[in-house]
Amino acid sequence: MSRDQMRELQGKRLHKIVEYVYHHVPFYRSRLQEMDLTPDDIRTIDDIVKLPFTTKKDLRDNYPFGLQAAPQNEIIRIHASSGTTGNPTIVGYTRRDIGVWTECMARCLTAYGVTRNDIVSVAYGYGLFTGGLGAHNGVEMVGASVVPASTGNTEKHVRLIRDLGITGICCTPSYALYLAETMDKMGIAKDQIHLRVGAFGAEPWTENMRTEIQERLGLKGYNIYGLSEVMGPSVSYECSEQHGSHINEDHFYPEIIDPVTLKPLPAGETGELVFTTLTKEGMPVLRYRTRDLCSLLPGECPCGRTNVRMSPIYGRSDDMLIIRGINVFPSQVESVVLSMEEFAPRYMLVVDRVNNLDTLQVQVELRQEYFTATLDTPAAIEELSKKLEAKLRSVLSIGAKVQLKAPGTIERSQGKSAHVIDKRQLK
Amino acid sequence: MxxxxxxxxxxxxxxxxxxxxxxxxxxxxxxxxxxxxxxxxxxxxxxxxxxxxxxxxxxxxxxxxxxxxxVFALELDNHPGGAADVVKVLSNAGIDIAYMYAFLLGGKGILVFRTDDEMKARETIAADGLQYLSEKDLG
Missing domain, CATH: 3.30.2130.10 (VC0802-like)
Structure with missing residues (x-):
């Protein structure tokens, strides 16, 4: 499908979905009325910027069924997202929703090269979490044999992988590593299993993890992205290029916004990912703020798919700092620190304001085994700091002062916010 | 040395x-x-x-x-200019000194320095017959 055809389709669907929620969800109707909008104001996909955003809080405030658009007797399944900080989010799916979801999931698996000749085990949790059943339906639609392994009893799962000749697996990347460890413990070698495709998602992962998983399990690992508020796994997927995840944008329209100004960002820039469901009946969302930070990759994919790709998730907008007007994410600093083996994988960002100018200091720990005789002059250490500062500058677009700390002196973090000391708030 | x-x-x-x-x-x-x-x-x-x-x-x-x-550790003669004489030998040989310090050991002045050109330093010290300290002298 050409880009123009896609945009036309998206525009038509957007108009329909706005009209649908306007008439079926009081929450959206009053939001639109407050902004003096009617469904007729939304005609093309470009009109989407007129619409209000929806947040996780809106979903919680309307617990359990406040944002549901379809009548209860049309709902054939209910999932719930984890509610660690309040009410869980309840998502109801109509029969058609499950059909769309299944098809999107089948697209993902097909992009990974899964066919009816494969045997695929699904090791996402089956239950309220969307991962298990979502992946399960997709595997069945492709026509491969699905093994609903779910999580837990990993040794049994490893034996099944070996004995059944399982060729594909859907799970979290950390579970894939755990599988590899379990195989080692059981004395099962890579050449005794036949895994060739892995669909990994539900948590962020790095290229280093991909390399390790691929090496240890002897498969090609592909990212799968999704969130229950929008659908579940299958919102986007990597193709054979393993470079960016194609979004099923005929169903889930993506935008990238500045998380502070809420203005759409130009193509290619990093910001918060926002989704509008274009076809959902059970619980459609308009401009749902995912809090995930990424960019949409410009240009065509060599695989031939024309649907837009998203970059890996860099972090969460909740953690974002604004330093000298530039958005800075602790995860960016983390990626730089992790890329230099001289430093331990720990860091602290200290933000301050000196003479009305924001300053950023990045504290890193020298790794004990990298402090060698060649580093025994201040000049040599200075050079190492400068190398890190140059890398930080190229990634963050602002200057940061590196402070080297002795091994073990940076406090072990308890959660993400523990990576930041923002002294500006104290003044 | x-x-x-x-x-x-x-x-x-x-x-x-x-x-x-x-x-x-x-x-x-x-x-x-x-x-x-x-x-x-x-x-x-x-x-x-x-x-x-x-x-x-x-x-x-x-x-x-x-x-x-x-690091190199050379013994100094206990008189004014003792350090100057030793450093002159090194600098004449074109040896760059990264850092240097000195201390007393058993009444003798000891000059410690590091250079990136260890081979040349060894040759120069041997050729000039400079007195030096070894690891066993540290006890």
Whole structure:
């Protein structure tokens, strides 16, 4: 499908979905009325910027069924997202929703090269979490044999992988590593299993993890992205290029916004990912703020798919700092620190304001085994700091002062916010 | 000709120096000489001590950023100009000195220096018959 055809389709669907929620969800109707909008104001996909955003809080405030658009007797399944900080989010799916979801999931698996000749085990949790059943339906639609392994009893799962000749697996990347460890413990070698495709998602992962998983399990690992508020796994997927995840944008329209100004960002820039469901009946969302930070990759994919790709998730907008007007994410600093083996994988960002100018200091720990005789002059250490500062500058677009700390002196973090000391708030 | 030197990365915050010295005390290591090259944020603490290899292992086990390197240690004649004469020999040979310090050992002045051109330094010291210290002299 050409880009123009896609945009036309998206525009038509957007108009329909706005009209649908306007008439079926009081929450959206009053939001639109407050902004003096009617469904007729939304005609093309470009009109989407007129619409209000929806947040996780809106979903919680309307617990359990406040944002549901379809009548209860049309709902054939209910999932719930984890509610660690309040009410869980309840998502109801109509029969058609499950059909769309299944098809999107089948697209993902097909992009990974899964066919009816494969045997695929699904090791996402089956239950309220969307991962298990979502992946399960997709595997069945492709026509491969699905093994609903779910999580837990990993040794049994490893034996099944070996004995059944399982060729594909859907799970979290950390579970894939755990599988590899379990195989080692059981004395099962890579050449005794036949895994060739892995669909990994539900948590962020790095290229280093991909390399390790691929090496240890002897498969090609592909990212799968999704969130229950929008659908579940299958919102986007990597193709054979393993470079960016194609979004099923005929169903889930993506935008990238500045998380502070809420203005759409130009193509290619990093910001918060926002989704509008274009076809959902059970619980459609308009401009749902995912809090995930990424960019949409410009240009065509060599695989031939024309649907837009998203970059890996860099972090969460909740953690974002604004330093000298530039958005800075602790995860960016983390990626730089992790890329230099001289430093331990720990860091602290200290933000301050000196003479009305924001300053950023990045504290890193020298790794004990990298402090060698060649580093025994201040000049040599200075050079190492400068190398890190140059890398930080190229990634963050602002200057940061590196402070080297002795091994073990940076406090072990308890959660993400523990990576930041923002002294500006104290003044 | 060379002796082992411990180099320790220390932060400029109260207690860090004491922490290193306390660890040496616990390990029953005696310091013979030391110097600190400092910047605004951290210091490079250089130590000549007894049993340097054991000291290195024990400090490392204590989690301290410590490195073991070899530095040249030359004996000085006890009169004015003793250091000047030795350094002149080195500079005439075109040997760049990265850093230098001196201490007294048994009444003799000892000049410690590091150079990146270790081969040339060895040749020059041998050719000129300069007196030097060895690891066994540290006890």
């Amino acid at each position: 060379t002796i082992p030197q411990l180099t320790i990365f220390i932060e400029n915050s109260s207690g860090t120096l004491s922490m290193v010295l306390e660890q040496m005390k616990r390990s029953n290591i005696q310091m013979i000489a030391c110097t600190i090259a400092d910047t605004a944020e951290y210091g490079i603490f250089r130590i000549i001590c007894t049993e340097p290899r054991r000291a290195f292992e024990e400090l490392k086990d204590a989690g301290i950023a410590v490195a073991l390197s070899n």
